[in-house]
Amino acid sequence: MSAPRLQMEHVCCHFEGREVVCGIDLTVRAGEVLCLLGPSGCGKSTTLRMIAGIERPSRGIIRADGEVLSDATTHLPPEARGIGLIFQDFALFPHLSVAQNIAFGLRGTAAQNRARVDELLERVDLQGYGDTAPHMLSGGEQQRVALARALAPRPRIMLMDEPFSGLDNRLRDGIRDETLALLKEEGTAVVLVTHEPEEAMRMADQIALMRDGGVVQTGAPYNIYTSPCDKDAAAFFSDINVISGEVHGALIETPFGQFLAPGVPDGGLVDIVFRPQHVKIDFDRGGRGPNPTPQDGVPALGHVKRARFMGHESLVEFRMDFDGGIVKVTVPAVFLPKPGTPLWLTIRRDRCFVFPNRP
Numbered sequence: 001m002s003a004p005r006l007q008m009e010h011v012c013c014h015f016e017g018r019e020v021v022c023g024i025d026l027t028v029r030a031g032e033v034l035c036l037l038g039p040s041g042c043g044k045s046t047t048l049r050m051i052a053g054i055e056r057p058s059r060g061i062i063r064a065d066g067e068v069l070s071d072a073t074t075h076l077p078p079e080a081r082g083i084g085l086i087f088q089d090f091a092l093f094p095h096l097s098v099a100q101n102i103a104f105g106l107r108g109t110a111a112q113n114r115a116r117v118d119e120l121l122e123r124v125d126l127q128g129y130g131d132t133a134p135h136m137l138s139g140g141e142q143q144r145v146a147l148a149r150a151l152a153p154r155p156r157i158m159l160m161d162e163p164f165s166g167l168d169n170r171l172r173d174g175i176r177d178e179t180l181a182l183l184k185e186e187g188t189a190v191v192l193v194t195h196e197p198e199e200a201m202r203m204a205d206q207i208a209l210m211r212d213g214g215v216v217q218t219g220a221p222y223n224i225y226t227s228p229c230d231k232d233a234a235a236f237f238s239d240i241n242v243i244s245g246e247v248h249g250a251l252i253e254t255p256f257g258q259f260l261a262p263g264v265p266d267g268g269l270v271d272i273v274f275r276p277q278h279v280k281i282d283f284d285r286g287g288r289g290p291n292p293t294p295q296d297g298v299p300a301l302g303h304v305k306r307a308r309f310m311g312h313e314s315l316v317e318f319r320m321d322f323d324g325g326i327v328k329v330t331v332p333a334v335f336l337p338k339p340g341t342p343l344w345l346t347i348r349r350d351r352c353f354v355f356p357n358r359p
């Protein structure tokens, strides 16, 4: 197989003696989208700036198509990397026309450049806007010009730092889907920074979940969502419910039945983590719930604390009888039981995660 378009091996970055990013290993192939996802300050932009060549790694190797961009002895300047950039404040040059903005990074003859600009204007659906000044365009149109400008020199890698966050929701969905389609057609490898899990799930072939300057988990959106590496990784993608318990004989007894905790020693504490959509609700039948099953375990009684309609689903919060704690449940469509209603909850065994409880 050919060398990956982008490869980072154990890349670190220091600022003033403080390690803000460390041990980054990532691979992105041509036509693939990698999302760096994580909370504010975790090192997403710093990672992007090292790939771009704006920041120099303190350790590690960055390669593109097998060629070293940065290592202990080499540090190619940004303009020699064949990398395109789109940042959140994608400022267009205000004194240049749309066409001049797009042609800015082109090195061909005037005729070649004109042809490339026309091709890109068409691709971003702005034919006829070449002579317009940027300030005459809407935010979404300006965004498309910025995309065309970044794509014009045919970068092998496109780096995007929260490029869609300045757009209103309605515009954003359309523009990010169009942008992705375009980048895929051009075979560009994309590294997209976002702190929104929905955006990452929608856009990414691979998500690299970052925390405190490192990547804690990498995988396809489905894998990251359904097999999170720890409680915080699970919590990054949705509300979660947690019940804690002590392990005896590789088992934990809970009001929802027994759970397996293979490999955890006796007396070890674990968290059983489950998402609100994986809880089933049953009506009370004279003080009894449904019969226990291997799939759903044992029902536990809770009383509705409040129920809210969220549009495509309803969110119901329960106060559990067994410990007074809260369990959140989402139900498709409209389900708005009155506060105080007793209902029985079971949780889907196969959708629960059992993690060692580390203080």
Ligand SMILES: Nc1ncnc2c1ncn2[C@@H]1O[C@H](COP(=O)(O)OP(=O)(O)OP(=O)(O)O)[C@@H](O)[C@H]1O
Pocket (backbone or CB within 6 Å): 015, 016, 020, 038, 039, 040, 041, 042, 043, 044, 045, 046, 047, 195
């Ligand atoms: N030039 C710099 N000098 C010193 N510290 C820096 C510098 N740039 C970033 N940092 C620090 O590095 C850490 C990571 O910053 P970075 O901008 O990469 O985070 P981020 O994940 O992009 O966050 P956000 O989502 O808020 O943009 C932060 O603690 C930040 O304060």
Ligand SMILES: [Mg+2]
Pocket (backbone or CB within 6 Å): 044, 045, 046, 161
């Ligand atoms: Mg940032």
